[in-house]
Amino acid sequence: MAYLDNIRTFVRVYELGSMSAAARDQRISAAVASARVSHLEDHLGVRLFQRTTRVLQPTEQGRMFYPGACRILEAVDEAEAEVSEITQHPRGTLFVAAPLGLGRRLIAPNVPGFHTAYPEVNVRLRLSDRAIDLTHEGLDVAFFLGRPKDSTLRMRKIADCPRLLCAAPSYLEQAGAPVGIEDLTRNHACLNLRYPGVDEFQWPLQGRDGIERVSVTGPFESDDGDILTDWALAGHGIILKPRFEVADHLAAGRLVPVLEDCPPVPVQLGCLYTHRRHQDPKARLFIDSMATAIHKALH
CATH class of the missing domain: 1.10.10.10 (Winged helix-like DNA-binding domain superfamily/Winged helix DNA-binding domain)
Incomplete structure (x- = not known):
């Protein structure tokens, strides 16, 4: 050894x-x-x-x-x-990455249950909204929202997550609700997620003639999606979010959907993993467990 x-x-x-x-x-x-x-x-x-x-x-x-x-x-x-x-007793350490919102709301709450079922598997969870390099960072599994680039990795799609535009009532009282895509881009503060390596700074919205990739601007931006939610709650602008990330705020009325006739395109939720010829059972079991929990939470 x-x-x-x-x-x-x-x-x-x-x-x-x-x-x-x-x-x-x-x-x-x-x-x-x-x-x-x-x-x-x-x-x-x-x-x-x-x-x-x-x-x-x-x-x-x-x-x-x-x-x-x-x-x-x-x-x-x-x-x-x-x-x-063969022994049905997976063991060892799994290094897992996920975006902040996805990791905090859908992955982290289910890690203890997985460990209870498989006590010889340790999970090391890293949360970040930046781009992840599995090989360079020594990761076994990386969950994602969007479209991954690395074609050398295996990918498993788990779900399509509905998204929406929303803002705090205080913002809408001051700025009014956007009445169309042109109004959104010209007259409203949009809070955007940006980080090194991202190649898309546009919001894909369902317009009258199909998907429109809309360039938006706002007073500030962040590489942390939860910070954007905090700013939106404080009345600083409109955010584009997977519904599961803001479901509690919507239910409580702290955030309100806007521009519902031009919704954002759903985002793909999935995971990447590195094993090519023979996938590690503990990685497969972890992915299966999280996929089941995610489907349950989304439905």
Whole structure:
């Protein structure tokens, strides 16, 4: 196991380009990460990285060893997955990512129940509205809202989530309700989700002649969807949201739907995962469990 640990640490150092980043990713100290790489170098009799105080770069031998190291780890993971499949006792750690709103409302509440059913599986949940790179960040499963780009990953669609435009009554008292798409773009403050790497700053609305991709503007924006909801609740503008994210606010009257004759196009909710030839049973069981919970919550 020590040799495998050394290889896993080498792979993460190679992928992240930093000993400290790899140590944080594996929840070990930087000293332990450095020692593991050094032990692997001693075993192989070569230098895998050139280290200076500022830069860590793989050597030619390190670049040659990396693909084989990945194949070793993949073979071990697949072998363990097959054993887990047979014994029906999945175990290990799952690294899971999800957008903030989706993760807080539909994923996180159901993690304890999953752990109760499968107590030997630990779940590490990371929530962020930014774009996620599964391979670079060492993730097993990433839930998403929208259209993922990475065609090298497997995708499972879970549901189409209805969306709506809404605002606080205080905003509508001051600015009035938009009476059409042109009125929305010209006369209203729209609170937009923007973060590095996003390629769409438009709202897709169902117009008279089909889908219109509408460019909207507003006084401020954020890369945190819940902050946008807070601003809308405070009367600062109109937001576009999956209905499940604002259902409680709608029921309580804190937010009111607007422009209902031109609704946003539903957004796809799904997940991405990395296993290609043999999906890890614990990942599949987690996805199945979350999909069941999501369908129940949405209906």
